[in-house]
Amino acid sequence: MKLRIKFSKHGVMKFIGHLDVMRYFQKAMRRADIDIAYSTGFSPHQIMSFAAPLGVGLESNGEYFDIEANSVTNSADMTDRLNAVMVDGIHVESVRMLPEEAENAMASVAAAKYTIRFSSGKEPTFALPEAVNAFMAKNAILVTKQTKKSEKELDLKPYIYEMKAEPESVQLFVDASSSGNIKPSLVMEALYKENGFELPEFALQITREDTFTNTGTEEAPVFVPLEDIGNEF
Amino acid sequence: MIKPALSDEILLKIEKPARYIGNEVNSVVKDKSKVDIRFCMCFPDVYEIGMSHLGIQIIYDMLNRFEDTWCERVYSPWVDLDKIMREQNIPLFALESQEPVKDFDFLGITLQYEMCYTNILQILDLSKIPLLAKERGEDVPIVIGGGPCTYNPEPIADFFDIFYIGEGETQYRRLLDVYKENKKQGGSREDFLYQAAQIPGMYVPRFYETAYNEDGTIASFTPTREQIPTTIVKEMVTDVSNTNYPEKPVVPFIKVTQDRVVLEIQRGCIRGCRFCQAGQLYRPVRERDVEVLKRYAVEMLKNTGHEEISLSSLSSSDYSQLEELIAFLIDECKQKNINISLPSLRIDAFSLDVMSKVQDVRKSSLTFAPEAGSQRLRDVINKGLTEEVILKGAAMAFEGGWTRVKLYFMLGLPTETEEDIRGIAELSNKIAKTFYDTVPKEKRNGKVQIVTSTSFFIPKPFTPFQWATMSTKEEFIEKAHITKKAVLEQLNQKSIKYNWHEADVSVLEGVFARGDRKVAPVIMKAYEKGCLFDSWSEYFHNDLWLEAFEECQVSIDFYTTRERSLDEIFPWDFLDCGVTKDFLKREWLKAMDETVSPNCRTQCQGCGANRFGCGVCFEERG
Numbered sequence: 001m002k003l004r005i006k007f008s009k010h011g012v013m014k015f016i017g018h019l020d021v022m023r024y025f026q027k028a029m030r031r032a033d034i035d036i037a038y039s040t041g042f043s044p045h046q047i048m049s050f051a052a053p054l055g056v057g058l059e060s061n062g063e064y065f066d067i068e069a070n071s072v073t074n075s076a077d078m079t080d081r082l083n084a085v086m087v088d089g090i091h092v093e094s095v096r097m098l099p100e101e102a103e104n105a106m107a108s109v110a111a112a113k114y115t116i117r118f119s120s121g122k123e124p125t126f127a128l129p130e131a132v133n134a135f136m137a138k139n140a141i142l143v144t145k146q147t148k149k150s151e152k153e154l155d156l157k158p159y160i161y162e163m164k165a166e167p168e169s170v171q172l173f174v175d176a177s178s179s180g181n182i183k184p185s186l187v188m189e190a191l192y193k194e195n196g197f198e199l200p201e202f203a204l205q206i207t208r209e210d211t212f213t214n215t216g217t218e219e220a221p222v223f224v225p226l227e228d229i230g231n232e233f
Numbered sequence: 234m235i236k237p238a239l240s241d242e243i244l245l246k247i248e249k250p251a252r253y254i255g256n257e258v259n260s261v262v263k264d265k266s267k268v269d270i271r272f273c274m275c276f277p278d279v280y281e282i283g284m285s286h287l288g289i290q291i292i293y294d295m296l297n298r299f300e301d302t303w304c305e306r307v308y309s310p311w312v313d314l315d316k317i318m319r320e321q322n323i324p325l326f327a328l329e330s331q332e333p334v335k336d337f338d339f340l341g342i343t344l345q346y347e348m349c350y351t352n353i354l355q356i357l358d359l360s361k362i363p364l365l366a367k368e369r370g371e372d373v374p375i376v377i378g379g380g381p382c383t384y385n386p387e388p389i390a391d392f393f394d395i396f397y398i399g400e401g402e403t404q405y406r407r408l409l410d411v412y413k414e415n416k417k418q419g420g421s422r423e424d425f426l427y428q429a430a431q432i433p434g435m436y437v438p439r440f441y442e443t444a445y446n447e448d449g450t451i452a453s454f455t456p457t458r459e460q461i462p463t464t465i466v467k468e469m470v471t472d473v474s475n476t477n478y479p480e481k482p483v484v485p486f487i488k489v490t491q492d493r494v495v496l497e498i499q500r501g502c503i504r505g506c507r508f509c510q511a512g513q514l515y516r517p518v519r520e521r522d523v524e525v526l527k528r529y530a531v532e533m534l535k536n537t538g539h540e541e542i543s544l545s546s547l548s549s550s551d552y553s554q555l556e557e558l559i560a561f562l563i564d565e566c567k568q569k570n571i572n573i574s575l576p577s578l579r580i581d582a583f584s585l586d587v588m589s590k591v592q593d594v595r596k597s598s599l600t601f602a603p604e605a606g607s608q609r610l611r612d613v614i615n616k617g618l619t620e621e622v623i624l625k626g627a628a629m630a631f632e633g634g635w636t637r638v639k640l641y642f643m644l645g646l647p648t649e650t651e652e653d654i655r656g657i658a659e660l661s662n663k664i665a666k667t668f669y670d671t672v673p674k675e676k677r678n679g680k681v682q683i684v685t686s687t688s689f690f691i692p693k694p695f696t697p698f699q700w701a702t703m704s705t706k707e708e709f710i711e712k713a714h715i716t717k718k719a720v721l722e723q724l725n726q727k728s729i730k731y732n733w734h735e736a737d738v739s740v741l742e743g744v745f746a747r748g749d750r751k752v753a754p755v756i757m758k759a760y761e762k763g764c765l766f767d768s769w770s771e772y773f774h775n776d777l778w779l780e781a782f783e784e785c786q787v788s789i790d791f792y793t794t795r796e797r798s799l800d801e802i803f804p805w806d807f808l809d810c811g812v813t814k815d816f817l818k819r820e821w822l823k824a825m826d827e828t829v830s831p832n833c834r835t836q837c838q839g840c841g842a843n844r845f846g847c848g849v850c851f852e853e854r855g
Contacts, residue, residue, distance in 0.1 A: 011234040011256075020486045024258075030534070030535070030569070031535065056245065056250075057241070085538070087256055119241070202242045
């Protein structure tokens, strides 16, 4: 049985990197006595697959991983059992059963929604709503993306599905698939640059609001939260 | 949620911020308005090392069971954060509350190895606690040391208010009660320390003074006030099955050195190797009841979620219920997919059988610690391991599929000759030959891989070798070269890889191990020059240390290579670790005579530890 687990990550937990979050949940499965399946072989490991790694420093309301379970009780019980062994800052939001044919969490990630706030004293000095409108009205948003080996020119525009300014924050909905995977800070850097500023270090407080999959087609995408693929049981 | 002491900017800039944020599974947060005593427990090394230490977990758990006490943890900030804290004047803080260490009632520092001494000063300095105990006022914590290095606390005596000599489980309650009562009465720091010094096991350095002979040795060591004991007997748990054990140890977020459940099966060792300090300090051997251990294992695995469990003791093969315990663990862990790690097992039919069940033979290696290359020298050090036993064990293992062997030796042992050193290479070669003789060509999966490592012998207090002279750095390096050359001359040299330790740091460790109060200024000077994390080779600056010795006019040789007479008063003689100086002397003379002593179970050697009325001394024999 494939289960999808949604969790949030806040406070000091934002300093725990992706690999350590994976280790954390492996141990949590044991503490909560979840009947997780193991791979075969001499050193069996838990069958667990994470959706989209979250960068250190980011908080989230919508992180996901899938597990293979040998037996289950029900959604509410398993959620409670996991929450009983969580640390402050990590909360399990739901445990749902996936249909057999469902794609695994990592492969199904298509997009992510972020709220971007500003550190106190580091708020933008330009008018945010106008800047965002002008930014989104452009035909192309060219940036240089640093990769491990080289720099390459990239047009961000097709990867930004939605961007809007609130009084004290920015809502951003971007491609998070393995081919796109746009970091919100990259978009914000471009926005600042467009307005003649450099994005100061540590200015952004970013929260990933949710992670989405595409149930439509490439041409006509329908984005739904990863959670919605599973069902309560 | 508790707000971190460090800003986001700092936490995102430094390596592994998880070292400093606390909040780990099973860490304890209490309401500070409801406790009387704030205790901060420190391991003076980086988080990943400190979090791997069982002793702190035991004390942390015990102190937090006291309703009136909140025990937190602190570790050495790594060099990146150290720099930032100094630049920005950020005081050192405890992990749980993220509040300054300076505001605590106690700062407990565990002393597990000598090379952490400058890190103690870093902890005090960053906490803004005066480095010298005598300069501390009423507004800073009582600094208390514990752990094996307190068995010669003198080189660091100036930095501590109290040393707790012996096992931590026994006297903390009493110490805290005295502290609370003194506070209630409006007593001073000095008042408290005076009362503390009268609690068994507590050594308060300020109430003692040392007089020296002209040659620099100790003439006398005496209390300066009434009621202060002249001898301090170590504290010890007599019933290890009925004492505190951390059933909910703290689980770190980041991978630490000991990332597993640790099950301490017994304390002490029956073997009596003459170089080994632990083998004397923790006498007599006390076993934990196997049923208690089974319960702990299940509870701890459940409470931590760790995927591995390891047995801990000085010599697990000597635990009398080992077969039963391992059978239980294998049964319990297999169904839960938990790994079992079995260190320090003697290689024999039983251990090979067990190891083949719990680990992948192709990936694991066999470990032998003959410590010396010849039978003669093994008799001197009382290491009851013969070449025959080693080769037989190796042959059995090779038949079982093992192809990797690790061998541990020491260079610079008392009476060592070039022949003994060459014996290291020859024994390595014989093991390789055993492989080629045992395993037919068609069954071989490549070559046998033998890794031979040598460390340098450092005489330690409370061992029969406390009278021994230590080699110089040049002698150590020469000995390592002889070993290297001898390895290269062996027929199977291509199957043997030889590693040796740094000599500089061994010499320093030798000074601290048998040092006296005159060494403290050198440690302070070296710290001022920037020495820190001396046990990390990339941060060890021998040149700075040599400058510090020079400037303080302290001789290294006085502590290392000097011949000590049998009646010399040692800096640690006022401590009583259970074994008598007479016994150690007898053992030293037997060593010079190349005579072995049987282990505690075979025949009592009258070491003196039976006065504690427990453990192996009172087992029924037969």
